[in-house]
Amino acid sequence: MSGPSRSLWIYGAGQPISSVRNALGSATGQSASFAEIVAIVDAGIIDELRLGDSPVRLVATPDGDDSGLLNTLLSQTPSDWIVWLDAASQLVPGANSTLGRTLGRFDIDLFYGDTQLADGEVARRPAPSPIRLLSQDYLGAMRGFRVDSVRAVGGFRPGLGGAHRFDIALRLAADERRVLAIPEELSRSQGAAGAPTEAHRRASADAVAARGVSAEVSIAGSALRLRYPISGAPLVSIVIPTRGGRATIRGAENVLVVDAVRGILERTTYAPIEIVVVADDATPQAVIDSLVEVAGDRLRLVRWSGPFNFSGKMNRGAVHARGDYLVLLNDDVELISADWIEVMLGLAQQPGIGMVGTLLHFEDGTVQHGGHLYRDSWAGHIAFGWQPGRDDPLGSLGVDREVSGVTAACAMISADTFWEVGGFSTLYAGNYNDVDLSLKVRSTGRSIIWTPHARLFHFESKSRVATVVPEELATIRRHWGTRLLNDPYWR
Template identity: 85%
Template structure:
């Protein structure tokens, strides 16, 4: 046996006997590489699952709570690792060899890998994502737990039948540095993803509480929804650059910045906000007058007299902002979610989160932004142009999740973090300013989170071809190099 020693648990309780049999058979060819293979199955299956000349040990799952049995097995195992295989999944022939090459090389407590579906498609899983894990068990049907670490956190808890692997992943995976995502196919999945239950909700709520965080956790379809309460009532400054432009929106002429500000003030449910508008000298006086009329004392008007530079304008707005948090937003947006500030602020106040982005839609309702996507030295948008309601196989667009970056068309950052990283770089007057900001935030060790629960329209045309200045492209590639080659959160 190469690498750290491993025991395989095939969890078949509650699964069809055909799925259990196939899962067990997938392990037989690799049984010599496990110290032990244990099948945990419904009592009625024992006689039907006889495996002649097999080292597999079959154990009947109890009718009630199964944590006692699992803790007994945990106490008995001499292996460094427990590999958990849910029936409905089958180990690939290469799985154990892959584990032998990788797991023993890293000081980790939890691992998982990719899955091949019945139609041959590979479900690639993201890098370790603690915020996402609170809402969604994205790890798949094969995962591994370090035995001594599992014992040290108390083993399997009662009352969580059906959610034990999720609960353990939450407790061992809170520190993403202790988690390994293996970018190889470890299993074949032959059954649909199971629905979440009250046990999953309870496991997530307990994990949140263990981190000293208060949040309301509720079932939301195939995922969980976490609502983080606001700590205090900090002033939020909404910083908007503008030239006072007009556009036709839904067949009617719109003065973009005026309508954006009006919509925010009429619909936003969070009260302590100010509107900081950075207006070019060319902005028509009628637009300025309308802003004053709409926003009144909440408006802070800042002039911009230089050549166009998005970064410079946003930095100047941030200088004049009085808020503890900044919302960086374009002037061509329209609010959908009245509680957008509460949603973003609740996340932005969580430990370790440096920047929060939102779901943006084009005027026709298709998706414009589901987070940044960095690949092949380019930066784009996840789910760009997708129909509303479309999602990937993991359900990524329905949960709060870590991303590599977010667009400054709508994002929240604390003022302290903004200035700690130097704000926007003036080297990026038109493009890549938010990419650079995102990567600077991540370089401090903070994460960036995108949420689907704060939604806006962004009236930028999806057919628009952005004019990329070669110098800006060369600068971002020179500055960030390999960070733009592949995206760990969207594989």
């Protein structure tokens, strides 16, 4: 066996004998052997699984808490690694050989890989994503734990039956640098992942507390929902560039910026906000008057006299903003989530997070923005044009998650971070300004989070004609090169 020694644990509690047999067949059929294969199964099927010359060790799960059994196996294993496989899945041919070639090259505590699905799709898993893992066990039914590391964190905890693999992963993934996503298909699965249980909720809540973070963790359908309380009551400056344009929305003519500001002030549940409107000289006086009437002393009006330059306008607005946090916002939006500021601010205040973006919908309800997607030297939007309810095999549109970038149509960033990275580059007057800002934020080591729990309509391109200037495309490629080739968070 090449590489560090590996024990395979097939966890089959509650699984039918046919699933366990398929998992065992995939394990014993590997071209590279495991140091040991342990099948943890219900006592009632052990006799039917026994084969005289089988290398598999069959262990019966106890009634009630199985943490004691798992810790006994942990103390007895001769291997450097535990490869955990749920019995509803199988290893693909050659998976163990891949692990042998890979694991010795990296000083890590946890690994996972891609999964072949029954419908022919492949669940391609993202790069290590600490915020996402707190809400969703996206690692799949097969993952590996370094034995010494599992022992160091105290082994398997009692009271977490059905969530042991999630709990161990959370504790080992506290440092994302010690987690490896192997971009190869290592397993295949016959069904979707089950819904989280109270044990999963408890594991996530304990992981949050261990990191010194306060959050309310609840079960929300197919994932967990974390609500991060806000520290203090910081002023949030909502910076909106405008020309005072009009558009027909739902059959009625709207003054975009006036309706956006009115909706924000009428529906936003977070009180300490100010509205910073950066208005071109061409903005009609009637629009200015309406803004003053709607926003009163919460309005800070800033003039822009130069040629159109989105970046320049946003920078000027940020100069005049008094808030500790900036919301970068287009004028062609409408709130869906009244608590949008609380959701973004709770995330933005978490350690290591540099910027937060939201779920944006077109007027017809289809998705406009699920995070930035950087691929093949282009920048686009994840889930662009998807119908409501559509999702990828991992359920990515239902959870807070790390992304490569977010659109400046709606994003929150602390004022300190905004100025630390130099704000928007005025080289990008119309396009890629938010791509450049996102990559600058990530280059500081901070992460960018997209959340589905703050939602807005974005009537994109209603306020101007969206065109790509070749010079801007050439500039973003020149500045960021390989960072635009492959997106680690959306494969």
